[in-house]
Amino acid sequence: MVTIKDIAKKAGVSRGTVDRVLHDRGKVAPEKEKKIRRIAQELGYQPNIAGKGLAARKKHIRIGFVYISSDWAPFHGVIYESARQYARQELLPFGVEVHFFPFDLKDYEENFRTWDQKFIKAVREQRINGLVVVGMIGGHLQQVLEQNGIADIPFVLYNQNEDVKGKLAYVGCDYERAGRLACGLAALMTKNKAHVGIVSLDDGNMQSSLNRVVGFEAEIRERYPQIQIVEKYFTANVEEMSELFAEVQQMMERHPDMDVLYLANPGDYSLCQSIRRSGKTSDVRIITNDLVTECQREMVKNGTIDATICQEPEKQGVKPLEILFNYLALGILPETEWYKTELSVRIGQNV
Amino acid sequence: MVTIKDIAKKAGVSRGTVDRVLHDRGKVAPEKEKKIRRIAQELGYQPNIAGKGLAARKKHIRIGFVYISSDWAPFHGVIYESARQYARQELLPFGVEVHFFPFDLKDYEENFRTWDQKFIKAVREQRINGLVVVGMIGGHLQQVLEQNGIADIPFVLYNQNEDVKGKLAYVGCDYERAGRLACGLAALMTKNKAHVGIVSLDDGNMQSSLNRVVGFEAEIRERYPQIQIVEKYFTANVEEMSELFAEVQQMMERHPDMDVLYLANPGDYSLCQSIRRSGKTSDVRIITNDLVTECQREMVKNGTIDATICQEPEKQGVKPLEILFNYLALGILPETEWYKTELSVRIGQNV
DNA sequence: CTGAAAGCGCTAACAG
DNA sequence: CTGTTAGCGCTTTCAG
Numbered sequence: 001m002v003t004i005k006d007i008a009k010k011a012g013v014s015r016g017t018v019d020r021v022l023h024d025r026g027k028v029a030p031e032k033e034k035k036i037r038r039i040a041q042e043l044g045y046q047p048n049i050a051g052k053g054l055a056a057r058k059k060h061i062r063i064g065f066v067y068i069s070s071d072w073a074p075f076h077g078v079i080y081e082s083a084r085q086y087a088r089q090e091l092l093p094f095g096v097e098v099h100f101f102p103f104d105l106k107d108y109e110e111n112f113r114t115w116d117q118k119f120i121k122a123v124r125e126q127r128i129n130g131l132v133v134v135g136m137i138g139g140h141l142q143q144v145l146e147q148n149g150i151a152d153i154p155f156v157l158y159n160q161n162e163d164v165k166g167k168l169a170y171v172g173c174d175y176e177r178a179g180r181l182a183c184g185l186a187a188l189m190t191k192n193k194a195h196v197g198i199v200s201l202d203d204g205n206m207q208s209s210l211n212r213v214v215g216f217e218a219e220i221r222e223r224y225p226q227i228q229i230v231e232k233y234f235t236a237n238v239e240e241m242s243e244l245f246a247e248v249q250q251m252m253e254r255h256p257d258m259d260v261l262y263l264a265n266p267g268d269y270s271l272c273q274s275i276r277r278s279g280k281t282s283d284v285r286i287i288t289n290d291l292v293t294e295c296q297r298e299m300v301k302n303g304t305i306d307a308t309i310c311q312e313p314e315k316q317g318v319k320p321l322e323i324l325f326n327y328l329a330l331g332i333l334p335e336t337e338w339y340k341t342e343l344s345v346r347i348g349q350n351v
Numbered sequence: 352m353v354t355i356k357d358i359a360k361k362a363g364v365s366r367g368t369v370d371r372v373l374h375d376r377g378k379v380a381p382e383k384e385k386k387i388r389r390i391a392q393e394l395g396y397q398p399n400i401a402g403k404g405l406a407a408r409k410k411h412i413r414i415g416f417v418y419i420s421s422d423w424a425p426f427h428g429v430i431y432e433s434a435r436q437y438a439r440q441e442l443l444p445f446g447v448e449v450h451f452f453p454f455d456l457k458d459y460e461e462n463f464r465t466w467d468q469k470f471i472k473a474v475r476e477q478r479i480n481g482l483v484v485v486g487m488i489g490g491h492l493q494q495v496l497e498q499n500g501i502a503d504i505p506f507v508l509y510n511q512n513e514d515v516k517g518k519l520a521y522v523g524c525d526y527e528r529a530g531r532l533a534c535g536l537a538a539l540m541t542k543n544k545a546h547v548g549i550v551s552l553d554d555g556n557m558q559s560s561l562n563r564v565v566g567f568e569a570e571i572r573e574r575y576p577q578i579q580i581v582e583k584y585f586t587a588n589v590e591e592m593s594e595l596f597a598e599v600q601q602m603m604e605r606h607p608d609m610d611v612l613y614l615a616n617p618g619d620y621s622l623c624q625s626i627r628r629s630g631k632t633s634d635v636r637i638i639t640n641d642l643v644t645e646c647q648r649e650m651v652k653n654g655t656i657d658a659t660i661c662q663e664p665e666k667q668g669v670k671p672l673e674i675l676f677n678y679l680a681l682g683i684l685p686e687t688e689w690y691k692t693e694l695s696v697r698i699g700q701n702v
Numbered sequence: 703c704t705g706a707a708a709g710c711g712c713t714a715a716c717a718g
Numbered sequence: 719c720t721g722t723t724a725g726c727g728c729t730t731t732c733a734g
Contacts, residue, residue: 001443003711014721019713027719048444050404051711054726058714092352093399095726177700184700188657189539191634219700283542306539345696349528349535349570354727365705370729378703402727405710409730446710 002043010043011036022047023331049330056329057095063087063324064128066119066141067317069102072268074292075313076134079159082317083132091325098321099126103137116141120148129153130328132320135160135172135207142166154327156320160207161338168327169334171319173311173341175208179215179264181343182287185307186227186260189285193226195257197233199248199271200264204234209265212289216262230255241267245274252284263288269296272304291346300351312341353394361394362387373398374682400681407680408446414438414675415479417470417492418668420453423619425643426664427485430510433668434483442676449672450477454488467492471499480504481679483671486511486523486558493517505678507671511558512689519678520685522670524662524692526559530566530615532694533638536658537578537611540636544577546608548584550599550622551615555585560616563640567613581606592618596625603635614639620647623655642697651702663692 004022008015013032020026021036022045028036065083068076080100087098101119108115119141122128133141135157142164145151155164158171186194198216200209213232220227231251238244248271252258261284263271272286285306291297292313299305319339326332355373359366364383371377372387373396379387416434419427431451438449452470459466470492473479484492486508493515496502506515509522537545549567551560564583571578582602589595599622603609612635614620623637636657642648643664650656670690677683 001446001711004713005711015712016714016722017720020720023713029719032720046444048711050401050445051726052713053401054405054710054728055712055714057726058712093397093727094401095352181698181700184698188636188698223699285539342695343701344693345698345701347532347535347539347696348574349532350694350696352727355729356727366728367706367730368704371704374729380703383704399727402710403729405712405726406728406730408710409728444711 001048002045003048004045007036007039007043007045010039047330052330053094059095059329060127061094061096061130061325061328062126062128063091063096063098063130063132063321063328064101064123064126065098065132065321066101066103066134066137068105068134068136070104070106075290076159078292078313079317082314083321084317086318086321091321094325094329096325096329099128103134108137116144120144120150123150123153130156130324132156132158132324134158135162135170138162138164138167154324156323158316158320167337169320169323169337169339171316171323171339171341173343175211176215176218178289178309178311178343179212179217180219181215181309181345182212182262182264182289183216183219183224183227185287185309185345186262186285187224189306190227190259192224194224194228194260195255196227196229196260196262197231197248197251197255197258198229198262198264199233199244199251201236201238201244201267202234202265203236204232206265209234212264216264230258241270242274245271248275249278258284260285260287265289268293269299269305272299276304291351297351300346301348303348306347308346310344310346312344315339315341352399353396354399355396357394358387358390358396361390398681403681404445410446410680411478412445412447412481412676412679413477413479414442414447414449414481414483414672414679415452415474415477416449416483416672417452417454417485417488419456419485419487421455421457426641427510429643429664430668433665434672435668437669437672442672445676445680447676447680450479454485467495471495471501474501474504481507481675483507483509483675485509486513486521489513489515489518505675507674509667509671518688520671520674520688520690522667522674522690522692524694526562527566527569529640529660529662529694530563530568531570532566532660532696533563533613533615533640534567534570534575534578536638536660536696537613537636538575540657541578541610543575545575545579545611546606547578547580547611547613548582548599548602548606548609549580549613549615550584550595550602552587552589552595552618553585553616554587555583557616560585563615567615581609592621593625596622599626600629609635611636611638616640619644620650620656623650627655642702648702651697652699654699657698659697661695661697663695666690666692 004015004018008018017028018036021028021033067080131153138157139162155167156169161170186196202209288305288308291308291310300308323334355366355369359369368379369387372379372384418431482504489508490513506518507520512521537547553560584598639656639659642659642661651659674685
């Protein structure tokens with residue numbers, strides 16, 4: 001293990017100088033710099049994380065974390081809880097504070113200027129020096145920051161990707177792949193000749209459901225020509241889940257050969273229970289996405305849902321913080337721009 | 352963040368004394384001890400990991416890691432590589448050395464006394480103070496250590512559990528659950544009425560395949576009464592994989608209704624290719640375990656294998672080291688005796 | 703039995 | 719532009 005001290009001794013300079021060279025801060029005489037870099041290279045210097053970590057508390061790092069707090073989005077609740085726990089247990093010991101900013105989509109639409117102003121104020125006053133933002137509003141927030149002259153704060157997005165200036169990385173799943181995986185499951189369930197109905201609780205323009213459907217269809221084309229999508233039904237606003245159920249029932253009457261139902265965007269999945277209760281339609285295989293509430297787990301366990309595709313919500317909360325910590329505290333740049341979460345298949349036996 | 356210093360100040364003693372109390376080393380005046388414990392409690396003292404980590408290098412921790420190096424066990428190759436990388440990247444910076452002990456089952460059977468003696472000698476000379484051992488031989492090695500008067504070295508087992516004295520923890524999957532999961536997949540593929548052939552490359556007494564079959568059968572009883580196991584075939588020694596293929600072909604001729612083949616214990620899976628090539632049997636669904644070689648991945652991707660159940664080999668290499676490090680360097684006891692690896696389902700779309 | 707001191711590797715702050 | 723110093727939190731060692 002070679003330390004900064006070893007380099008300093010060998011180069012005949014002080015540790016401070018070595019530090020300056022290795023972190024490009026301050027000016028150092030060019031020959032010395034060359035020499036130090038060469039020696040560091042030769043010795044194969046690797047900075048010691050424990051040491052860096054201890055010293056990092058001098059930097060007073062404060063990270064802001066914007067999350068969706070709407071109670072109809074339990075998936076984001078899991079992200080939030082994971083992030084909170086990680087912040088307390090792993091980051092606090094390094095002197096890093098994480099400030100959480102709840103964000104409710106419905107409130108926001110009514111009153112977004114207020115929220116934005118509060119946010120800007122908080123970022124300023126709390127001297128936030130890094131941000132984790134749910135992708136959905138990442139682009140917008142970055143604009144707002146820029147308009148207020150605080151454009152240099154490094155960003156990590158999660159759950160949905162956006163092309164934002166200053167973005168360090170994105171953490172989230174590949175939705176198209178998720179759709180392909182759903183198709184693969186449908187094939188497995190039906191000897192490759194499923195008749196699939198796709199239902200989604202959104203207007204069909206959300207990145208997540210849109211790309212899932214794209215992937216599903218691509219997989220049909222490329223691999224399972226016998227699979228058919230008998231119908232797609234998108235709806236952003238249902239008053240009652242029973243309305244949706246009625247729709248689905250009609251869909252199934254129109255297509256009596258339908259044997260797989262794919263819920264491309266999560267609702268509360270109570271639809272699945274309704275389907276199982278109605279005798280007729282009870283042998284259709286149901287594929288969903290995400291598994292966060294106890295109720296959903298139960299449905300997978302008891303076969304109400306046949307298979308579900310998960311995308312590591314915990315990682316979506318934790319990894320962005322880790323990336324930002326590595327960057328701000330340890331000076332380590334992320335290895336990739338897109339940290340893909342794993343797509344795992346859950347059935348009754350491995351929920 | 353409350354530190355040892357804070358406690359010392361508040362208790363009117365030195366940091367050394369606090370440290371002694373908190374780690375039960377040396378003697379401390381009873382009243383002082385009481386007081387210190389109370390204050391630590393009140394202040395909610397949490398030792399700082401970064402600090403501990405930095406100081407840990409004074410302890411000169413050396414961990415021995417026994418792994419299966421036989422080249423017909425690529426699964427263990429993955430474990431080894433993961434452990435190696437973790438040792439270099441995460442443990443070395445804390446001054447922890449990991450010494451690896453390869454272990455080849457075939458050599459060993461011929462010449463186990465030599466291996467044992469070498470091992471004992473190495474543990475002594477290299478002053479190993481913690482061991483990670485593949486479960487298969489964990490019990491035996493512990494005996495050997497005891498007979499040689501070095502019984503106090505903490506142990507972590509992986510991949511297979513054994514009831515060993517001095518065991519800190521076990522890291523590995525729940526094989527019975529893996530078998531249940533295989534059954535669930537078979538059900539999914541056949542509308543709950545599979546006719547299953549089970550084939551395993553062992554004598555039927557290995558913990559892994561034995562428990563997988565137990566789980567498979569339990570799941571049939573409890574959940575899928577319509578599923579039948581048409582035949583089980585165990586064989587420890589095949590000269591040629593073509594022999595095994597011949598067996599399987601005969602099995603399928605005996606049971607023309609067989610629609611799922613479950614390979615309970617991994618071989619090289621070339622059997623699957625043979626099955627696909629022979630036209631007749633090509634529409635049987637094949638379920639396997641583990642996914643480590645590129646060739647296996649390819650088979651899942653192209654549908655030669657329909658589904659496979661993985662058990663996180665990387666974690667089996669890394670977690671035991673982490674547990675031992677936490678124990679030896681940071682004084683943290685493992686949270687549980689059994690760290691279960693996740694059972695994940697892989698199909699063509701998420702290999 | 704207890705306190706004081708040194709040091710793990712690194713960085714920020716200050717003094718030249 | 720550069721060296722020195724102090725200190726992050728903890729443990730070990732040595733002196734009393």
